[in-house]
Amino acid sequence: MNVSIIGIGQTEVKELWDTSIRHLAWYAIEAALDDAHTTDIDAIYVGNMLAGALSKQNHLGALVADFAGLRGIEAVTVEAADASGGAALRQAVLAVKSGLVKTALAVGVEKMTDATGAPVTAAVASALDADYEAAHGLTMAGAAALLMRRYMHEYGLDVADFAGFSVNAHANGADNPLAMFRNRLKAERFTGGPLVADPVTLFDAAPMGDGAAAVIVTSHERAMDMVPVPVQIAGSAIATDTLALHDRKDVVWLRAAEQSAKRALEKAGVSPDGVDLFELHDSFTIMAALSLEAAGFAERGRGWELAKNGAIGRNGRIPISTFGGLKARGNPLGATGVYQVVEAARQLRGEAGDCQVDGAKVALTQNLGGMGGTAVTHVLKVE
Numbered sequence: 001m002n003v004s005i006i007g008i009g010q011t012e013v014k015e016l017w018d019t020s021i022r023h024l025a026w027y028a029i030e031a032a033l034d035d036a037h038t039t040d041i042d043a044i045y046v047g048n049m050l051a052g053a054l055s056k057q058n059h060l061g062a063l064v065a066d067f068a069g070l071r072g073i074e075a076v077t078v079e080a081a082d083a084s085g086g087a088a089l090r091q092a093v094l095a096v097k098s099g100l101v102k103t104a105l106a107v108g109v110e111k112m113t114d115a116t117g118a119p120v121t122a123a124v125a126s127a128l129d130a131d132y133e134a135a136h137g138l139t140m141a142g143a144a145a146l147l148m149r150r151y152m153h154e155y156g157l158d159v160a161d162f163a164g165f166s167v168n169a170h171a172n173g174a175d176n177p178l179a180m181f182r183n184r185l186k187a188e189r190f191t192g193g194p195l196v197a198d199p200v201t202l203f204d205a206a207p208m209g210d211g212a213a214a215v216i217v218t219s220h221e222r223a224m225d226m227v228p229v230p231v232q233i234a235g236s237a238i239a240t241d242t243l244a245l246h247d248r249k250d251v252v253w254l255r256a257a258e259q260s261a262k263r264a265l266e267k268a269g270v271s272p273d274g275v276d277l278f279e280l281h282d283s284f285t286i287m288a289a290l291s292l293e294a295a296g297f298a299e300r301g302r303g304w305e306l307a308k309n310g311a312i313g314r315n316g317r318i319p320i321s322t323f324g325g326l327k328a329r330g331n332p333l334g335a336t337g338v339y340q341v342v343e344a345a346r347q348l349r350g351e352a353g354d355c356q357v358d359g360a361k362v363a364l365t366q367n368l369g370g371m372g373g374t375a376v377t378h379v380l381k382v383e
Contacts, residue, residue: 003096004223004230005380006103007036007216008342012178013330015113016210021055022067025109028212028338029068032105036216036227042101044068044075047088047108049334053123055114064107074101079334081127082283084108085213086238086337086367086376092217093236093378102218108335109212124208124333127370129244141205143245143371144284145197151252151286152199155301159199162285163190164307166203166327169282172314173324175354180209180330204285206325211332213339231345235268235379237261243373254287256375257294257366265296265364268379272296275379276360277319277347279340281368282326291366292318295377319357322347337367337376348382 009031011024025046033039044065052058061075080087085108092104112120125134128143152158167187173179185203193201223230239259242248248255265271272295280295282288289303297318298306311317323329323343326336344363346352363380 001097001099002220003093003217003233004220005215005217005233005345006223006227006230007032007038008214008345009035010178010213010339010342011211013180013209013211013332017113019210021051021057021109021111022063024111024210024212025064025107026067028109028214029105029107032214032216038103038226041070041103041105041216042073043092043095043104044070044073045088045091045104045106046075046077047085047106047334047338048077048110049079049081049084050110050123053126054120055111080374080376081369082333082336083367083369083374083376084334084337085339086365086378087374089215089338089341089378090236090238090376093233096217096219103216105214105216106338107212107214108338110332110334111210112208112332113210132244132246139197141197141200144286145200146245147252147371148199148284148286151289154252157304159201160191161304161308162204162289163187164310164312165282165285165288166190168307168312169321169325169327172322172355173328176323176329179324179328180207181328200284206283206327206331209330209332211330211335211339213335213342215338215341229349229382231348232381233378234381235264235266235270237263237267238374238376239263240374241372243370245371252290253300254290254294254372254375256372257291257368260375260377261295261364261366264377264379268381270362270379275318275362275364277322277344277357277363279322279325279344279363279365280320281336281366282321283331283368287368288320295364295366314355314357322352322357323355337365340365340367341378341380344380348380
């Protein structure tokens with residue numbers, strides 16, 4: 001059974017101090033229900049990473065279903081670190097494909113501003129290996145710095161060689177009214193950002209914020225009768241790698257990203273050359289370079305070149321971060337994977353406004369958990 005998207009919704013990503021996690025989820029769900037012109041939902045899958053730690057709220061499935069006026073339906077939380085949103089959509093796709101669920105809703109939601117300082121850093125570090133990494137003080141930025149330093153060493157690169165990723169993200173984010181940061185970034189200023197974890201600077205790292213995004217899926221046959229442009233989820237896959245970086249045979253290769261992209265593309269009958277845009281997980285610039293290589297868009301050690309020569313721009317060979325990506329749109333962690341799919345669907349519908357990639361028919365999204373311990377990839381297509 002083929003599965004298609006019939007409804008999408010999202011909130012702006014920012015510091016939403018006065019908005020609760022239930023309200024955030026509802027705003028995205030309401031928009032998706034309005035977009036799909038239906039309230040007939042059989043199951044909800046909530047993607048979230050840190051509500052228990054930062055908002056002191058678990059049991060989000062029941063909470064969200066209740067607040068959305070959908071009491072009684074199946075509703076559960078899906079957690080895969082910052083790949084939780086993509087994993088929630090994967091569960092929605094599987095539920096519909098099984099035939100047991102007619103219409104499923106995946107919503108990713110995250111409230112980062114319910115706490116500040118060290119508790120947030122410690123909570124985010126829970127995506128790493130608690131016993132062998134986080135317990136010794138490693139943070140997500142620190143892990144990214146280790147990857148970036150090793151990659152630079154192996155391929156003889158400087159920090160400036162990664163500037164194109166952030167420049168592109170901010171150029172696209174400037175045209176996205178829902179982006180957290182709409183300021184443009186000049187390449188010559190990239191290396192001057194404050195250090196976060198050497199060599200990672202503030203201009204390498206995506207800002208974390210509050211946000212929610214929702215996607216409604218049903219069978220393609222039903223979708224054709226419900227909406228003008230059903231967006232097919234033609235391929236979907238999850239793969240995992242070791243949680244700890246030191247356990248990987250090849251620390252500068254995202255094995256899970258490679259496996260999930262390969263499986264999703266094969267299911268969709270699409271090659272990397274047939275993809276019109278790629279919403280990748282640019283939590284740090286090094287992750288963007290590694291993702292391009294793992295997904296088959298660049299040879300090993302050459303992903304950074306796509307950013308340096310302009311191939312990742314909206315008019316380039318493989319546009320990425322077309323609404324600003326995590327770097328400019330903002331990174332609401334457990335909601336990020338759903339944002340990626342909403343943005344890709346808008347591109348394929350031709351509803352991306354100033355962010356539109358001309359003639360887009362096939363999109364790839366990839367949501368990573370931690371340093372690639374989990375990778376969720378979806379292939380979206382329109383007829």
